[in-house]
Amino acid sequence: MAETVLSPTGENRFAFLLDRDRFVGAIFLIPALVYIVALVGVPFLLAILFSVTSVSVGDTSADFVGLTNFANVIGVPTFQRALLNTFVFTIVSQIIIIVLANILALILAQDFRGKWFVRLLVILPWATPVALGTIGWLLVLDTKLSPIDWVLREVGILGPGTILGPDNNINWLSKPRLAQASVILVQVWRLLPLSAVILMAGLSSIPGEIIDQAEVDGSSFLRTLFQVKLPMILPIMIISLLFSTVFAFSDMTVVFTLTRGGPIDHTQVLATWSYFVGIEGGNLAQGAAISLFLFPVLLAVAVVMLRVASRTEVR
Numbered sequence: 001m002a003e004t005v006l007s008p009t010g011e012n013r014f015a016f017l018l019d020r021d022r023f024v025g026a027i028f029l030i031p032a033l034v035y036i037v038a039l040v041g042v043p044f045l046l047a048i049l050f051s052v053t054s055v056s057v058g059d060t061s062a063d064f065v066g067l068t069n070f071a072n073v074i075g076v077p078t079f080q081r082a083l084l085n086t087f088v089f090t091i092v093s094q095i096i097i098i099v100l101a102n103i104l105a106l107i108l109a110q111d112f113r114g115k116w117f118v119r120l121l122v123i124l125p126w127a128t129p130v131a132l133g134t135i136g137w138l139l140v141l142d143t144k145l146s147p148i149d150w151v152l153r154e155v156g157i158l159g160p161g162t163i164l165g166p167d168n169n170i171n172w173l174s175k176p177r178l179a180q181a182s183v184i185l186v187q188v189w190r191l192l193p194l195s196a197v198i199l200m201a202g203l204s205s206i207p208g209e210i211i212d213q214a215e216v217d218g219s220s221f222l223r224t225l226f227q228v229k230l231p232m233i234l235p236i237m238i239i240s241l242l243f244s245t246v247f248a249f250s251d252m253t254v255v256f257t258l259t260r261g262g263p264i265d266h267t268q269v270l271a272t273w274s275y276f277v278g279i280e281g282g283n284l285a286q287g288a289a290i291s292l293f294l295f296p297v298l299l300a301v302a303v304v305m306l307r308v309a310s311r312t313e314v315r
Contacts, residue, residue: 044295050288057282069289079290081265082273085180086294089269090248093187097244098237100188101195102230108196109203126193134257137186141172141258148172176266179259183267186254191244198243202236203229231312238309245301250294270294 051069053062073079149169152158160166172178214224252271261268278287
């Protein structure tokens, strides 16, 4: 009896297309592409257009000026300070995050009572809107009402005649070094849960037979960690670092809410300076030029990290 072959026409056309991986894959990619083009691609192209023109809030004629805006921006001391702060805040916060995320992931990967509740508490900083969480930190680091200062005073290490004295308050956000440390602290608090969850998923994906074999061979905890677990999750660790680096490098909410770049631009970053120049200052062209300095750096970081991740992947 001969088999009946369905032709990809008529009523069977749609079913035939659904059986093709390329067609189904394209269908699932369309929403993501529309999102990226609408919310990322269009603003990015507008920023490029604005950066090579003289457009401003008061003059929308957008006359072409070439690279003049970039040349003018580079020579501004505030821009140089913002560029340096952006790199310092990102690098320092990522070093702290990658260390703490590994420790936290190892803890959360273990079986213990109340693990679900601990995981919930860990993920809360990431689930909380960044503006709302930063406002909470603004209250915690308040010059006069900081609960941290109150605890230190009660313990007896803050105040006249004490180790941290003579003032009754530390003034976290009004002293340059403390303000910079506060920004890094909040960045770590905000991004640590994401990295920890990603690394925890990586640890969970390690085959149990490999860990059992290491234990049978008499491997200690530290040796298993550094010679088995960490090398196997290194590609995932790099991807986690890439995500948190992009978020930290391009974030303006933390600095804008906590210090608005102060005191005296000691916490100014490229994202906030671009906002102040382009939006509050009305110079859309220079604001766009400042923001575009973020793109080549992030692109280079993404390319390098992805290449390293692909080469270190355990097959």
